[in-house]
Amino acid sequence: xxxxxxxxxxxxxxxxxxxxxxxxxxxxxxxxxxxxxxxxxxxxxxxxxxxxxxxxxxxxxxxxxxxxxxxxxxxxxxxxxxxxxxxxxxxxxxxxxxxxxxxxxxxxxxxxxxxxxxxxxxxxxxxxxxxxxxxxxxxxxxxxxxxxxxxxxxxxxxxxxxxxxxxxxxxxxxxxxxxxxxxxxxxxxxxxxxxxxxxxxxxxxxxxxxxxxxxxxxxxxxxxxxxxxxxxxxxxxxxxxxxxxxxxxxxxxxxxxxxxxxxxxxxxxxxxxxxxxxxxxxxxxxxxxxxxxxxxxxxxxxxxxxxxxxxxxxxxxxxxxxxxxxxxxxxxxxxxx
Amino acid sequence: xxxxxxxxxxxxxxxxxxxxxxxxxxxxxxxxxxxxxxxxxxxxxxxxxxxxxxxxxxxxxxxxxxxxxxxxxxxxxxxxxxxxxxxxxxxxxxxxxxxxxxxxxxxxxxxxxxxxxxxxxxxxxxxxxxxxxxxxxxxxxxxxxxxxxxxxxxxxxxxxxxxxxxxxxxxxxxxxxxxxxxxxxxxxxxxxxxxxxxxxxxxxxxxxxxxxxxxxxxxxxxxxxxxxxxxxxxxxxxxxxxxxxxxxxxxxxxxxxxxxxxxxxxxxxxxxxxxxxxxxxxxxxxxxxxxxxxxxxxxxxxxxxxxxxxxxxxxxxxxxxxxxxxxxxxxxxxxxx
Numbered sequence: 001x002x003x004x005x006x007x008x009x010x011x012x013x014x015x016x017x018x019x020x021x022x023x024x025x026x027x028x029x030x031x032x033x034x035x036x037x038x039x040x041x042x043x044x045x046x047x048x049x050x051x052x053x054x055x056x057x058x059x060x061x062x063x064x065x066x067x068x069x070x071x072x073x074x075x076x077x078x079x080x081x082x083x084x085x086x087x088x089x090x091x092x093x094x095x096x097x098x099x100x101x102x103x104x105x106x107x108x109x110x111x112x113x114x115x116x117x118x119x120x121x122x123x124x125x126x127x128x129x130x131x132x133x134x135x136x137x138x139x140x141x142x143x144x145x146x147x148x149x150x151x152x153x154x155x156x157x158x159x160x161x162x163x164x165x166x167x168x169x170x171x172x173x174x175x176x177x178x179x180x181x182x183x184x185x186x187x188x189x190x191x192x193x194x195x196x197x198x199x200x201x202x203x204x205x206x207x208x209x210x211x212x213x214x215x216x217x218x219x220x221x222x223x224x225x226x227x228x229x230x231x232x233x234x235x236x237x238x239x240x241x242x243x244x245x246x247x248x249x250x251x252x253x254x255x256x257x258x259x260x261x262x263x264x265x266x267x268x269x270x271x272x273x274x275x276x277x278x279x280x281x282x283x284x285x286x287x288x289x290x291x292x293x294x295x296x297x298x299x300x301x302x303x304x305x306x307x308x309x310x311x312x313x314x315x316x317x318x319x320x321x322x323x324x325x326x327x328x329x330x331x332x333x334x335x336x337x
Numbered sequence: 338x339x340x341x342x343x344x345x346x347x348x349x350x351x352x353x354x355x356x357x358x359x360x361x362x363x364x365x366x367x368x369x370x371x372x373x374x375x376x377x378x379x380x381x382x383x384x385x386x387x388x389x390x391x392x393x394x395x396x397x398x399x400x401x402x403x404x405x406x407x408x409x410x411x412x413x414x415x416x417x418x419x420x421x422x423x424x425x426x427x428x429x430x431x432x433x434x435x436x437x438x439x440x441x442x443x444x445x446x447x448x449x450x451x452x453x454x455x456x457x458x459x460x461x462x463x464x465x466x467x468x469x470x471x472x473x474x475x476x477x478x479x480x481x482x483x484x485x486x487x488x489x490x491x492x493x494x495x496x497x498x499x500x501x502x503x504x505x506x507x508x509x510x511x512x513x514x515x516x517x518x519x520x521x522x523x524x525x526x527x528x529x530x531x532x533x534x535x536x537x538x539x540x541x542x543x544x545x546x547x548x549x550x551x552x553x554x555x556x557x558x559x560x561x562x563x564x565x566x567x568x569x570x571x572x573x574x575x576x577x578x579x580x581x582x583x584x585x586x587x588x589x590x591x592x593x594x595x596x597x598x599x600x601x602x603x604x605x606x607x608x609x610x611x612x613x614x615x616x617x618x619x620x621x622x623x624x625x626x627x628x629x630x631x632x633x634x635x636x637x638x639x640x641x642x643x644x645x646x647x648x649x650x651x652x653x654x655x656x657x658x659x660x661x662x663x664x665x666x667x668x669x670x671x672x673x674x
Contacts, residue, residue, distance in 0.1 A: 028493030
């Protein structure tokens with residue numbers, strides 16, 4: 001099997017970015033500049049740069065159109081909508097979490113202030129809707145509803161995530177549901193939306209949707225591990241950042257609810273009022289390994305990836321589409337090296 | 338002419354609120370509670386209350402359907418969409434402006450934190466779209482596009498408003514354009530959206546739209562005066578709050594660009610680094626009167642109201658609709674007492 005994730009990712013700058021830049025041109029210049037900075041199209045002074053994300057979600061949306069037997073061009077509006085919705089949520093999340101770094105650069109609110117970042121996020125959410133509203137194809141209304149549903153899930157997931165920081169009785173099931181809402185919903189949306197826009201049969205969009213949901217869970221579980229054990233070169237975030245912020249990510253909640261001595265020791269560490277120092281972070285990482293949480297999370301990430309691929313394999317996809325989706329799935333879940 | 342604004346406002350709690358409560362029920366309970374608090378449906382503990390706004394915009398949307406010769410019930414989705422979009426913007430504006438009081442109650446972010454208020458705002462914006470997406474009538478797509486266009490203007494207006502706080506070279510034209518975007522756009526949307534949903538002729542929706550734009554300008558100019566000279570009983574905000582925050586509202590920019598000695602004295606006061614005390618606020622109010630700005634703004638507010646009513650009078654409206662719109666216009670512009 002040939003794995004060529006780069007080939008389908010390469011279509012994002014050529015097919016999707018120009019359309020996003022067009023849409024940014026509709027915005028008030030102030031909001032447009034903050035959005036362009038956040039998307040990596042320019043630096044803080046407005047000078048052109050190329051510091052954007054990998055474009056995983058738009059690449060999935062283009063492949064979704066191909067999965068429905070259409071050209072990737074037919075998935076462009078879906079790709080644009082998903083990418084804008086994703087970046088709306090990043091802009092707002094960074095304000096809410098007071099994160100100062102993303103993709104190795106200062107976050108938009110850190111550069112332009114929280115108000116400007118909130119407004120730019122609002123504007124991107126509207127543009128995401130606009131991208132599908134321009135759509136006169138029969139699948140347009142369905143696609144718009146699907147996007148709205150998944151953005152509602154995204155917002156609910158973020159609300160749960162913030163709520164968990166204040167609670168010490170979060171169950172593993174709650175935590176997994178939060179991850180599904182916060183991350184898997186929009187990834188599932190990306191995988192289904194291109195096919196939906198093309199009016200694909202329900203069985204195809206359902207299979208793609210399930211693939212995306214599993215892929216999103218696998219991605220989030222891997223990301224949760226990276227939030228604890230690094231690597232900053234990959235994430236652009238410092239090692240231990242989730243622990244330092246006392247986040248209740250899945251590995252942490254798994255340990256806290258494991259009934260093990262290591263889990264109880266982690267609970268005591270989390271309950272202390274003081275700021276966690278480097279030694280605490282090393283200790284917390286070790287407790288998570290001793291409680292079996294690191295292995296369990298890795299196992300769940302693998303299981304979701306395999307179940308997602310099973311969903312794909314059950315579909316009769318046009319030549320090359322399975323391979324490209326498989327390649328992207330490897331990339332997303334850190335199995336590409 | 339009989340002026341009975343109360344009669345058409347009374348339809349908001351019976352026709353519009355139940356549908357909004359339905360939609361809130363779709364949200365994650367955390368976001369739903371913050372939104373319900375903000376809308377005045379409950380207090381901070383979740384106990385029922387009745388502390389909502391007057392419902393001007395939804396009442397206008399119901400009247401918009403009646404202007405198109407339909408029952409107010411046909412305008413409910415428009416009323417819901419406009420009211421939710423308005424409250425989305427209030428939730429975010431209060432965070433951005435760090436305002437702690439609205440409608441005589443602590444703002445949502447002051448009670449639940451900025452993150453919760455940002456998320457609840459995001460959720461209301463999505464619900465506003467949902468309200469129109471459920472719409473299978475021929476005017477549904479047009480109405481959704483109109484709402485999106487006006488919310489883009491709203492966001493652009495807020496971006497301009499924030500930008501003005503950091504600038505000392507704001508022109509009167511820029512300031513009037515900001516007010517049009519920030520306030521008149523959504524009021525115009527309310528006046529047109531019910532008719533749009535009902536598939537009214539373009540001449541009718543255009544006339545209603547222009548009426549709403551003038552009404553919105555008149556309302557904003559009156560509101561700008563209240564932000565300087567009170568009355569807190571009416572606004573729920575302290576006297577002089579706009580001056581204290583060194584806002585660049587229309588009366589202030591008019592004075593600063595008036596070329597009068599009073600205008601220059603106001604500029605010096607605004608340029609000082611220290612916090613403005615009560616004596617400063619009294620002085621600023623006097624300087625605004627001396628520069629002629631108070632009279633000019635009142636004149637502009639009157640002119641917009643009259644031009645708006647002229648637009649209405651040019652339409653052949655069903656019996657009673659002009660009177661109700663006139664009554665609401667008097668209420669909105671403070672001419673009801």
